[in-house]
Amino acid sequence: MKLIMAVVDDNDSIRVVEELTKKNIGVTRLASTGGFLKRGNTTLLIGLEEDKLKEVLDLLERICKPRKHVVTIFPGVPGETFAPYPVEVTVGGAIVFVLNVERFEKI
């Protein structure tokens, strides 16, 4: 048995939980902030048998892969207007720790 602690982007965490739940892999979300990822993030606890490890790491990589988004910035102070301009931001990303579980109990 292994325990994955994964810090993922808030926006990706919902999809990760959905896909793991479909596969019957238990997952719990811990509220977390700052640090590893610059934006809002969620720490997931994922309990899994060793033979599912590759599948779950691939799932995390597929969903959480960093990608560019274009966001439009509307600058301006009251009474003045400036032209809006696009900014490219990176979203996603994940930090994944795989820990060995010495003993597992489902009560």
Place this chain on the structure above:
Amino acid sequence: MKLIMAVVDDNDSIRVVEELTKKNIGVTRLASTGGFLKRGNTTLLIGLEEDKLKEVLDLLERICKPRKHVVTIFPGVPGETFAPYPVEVTVGGAIVFVLNVERFEKI
């Protein structure tokens, strides 16, 4: 030294913390949601010496054992009334990971 990460029902977490504290076993509550247990849950971090492991697992099993509760449902839409009826729900349950601690420091 071992670290237990236990995902327990919110309602059981208070009693677990109380009983562990009486035994002088350190425990911290992390806010967690969804996943392993369907209802609201709390993730507990419990630090303990190996020789307390059986005692703590037994405590978790005793307090968190899943059990049936009967809840009365009052159906109805505004202006209409239906007979209330009982529904049996399962509460409790816990997922327990025991991890090895390589080093422990109390500062």
Place this chain on the structure above:
Amino acid sequence: MKLIMAVVDDNDSIRVVEELTKKNIGVTRLASTGGFLKRGNTTLLIGLEEDKLKEVLDLLERICKPRKHVVTIFPGVPGETFAPYPVEVTVGGAIVFVLNVERFEKI
């Protein structure tokens, strides 16, 4: 690779995160309550290479060392006044678990 789970005083957590970030050591804050420390506390997840372990434990010990603060208590009920008096309280302290990481992925 090691994972430190450290339960620290809320007031110390900001400085710990700042100093670790300056050293390029990843850290995530989990909202936590009660238990190991009597006051509000924060659980930090710190991922680090083994050769940074002493440096990070020293940093935690330096910032989180328990120390006495004098707090002034203003007793009183509406309509009556009592003399304010000083009370010495201990702040800081930390509980630190070092776990082995079997596998680490930065996605």
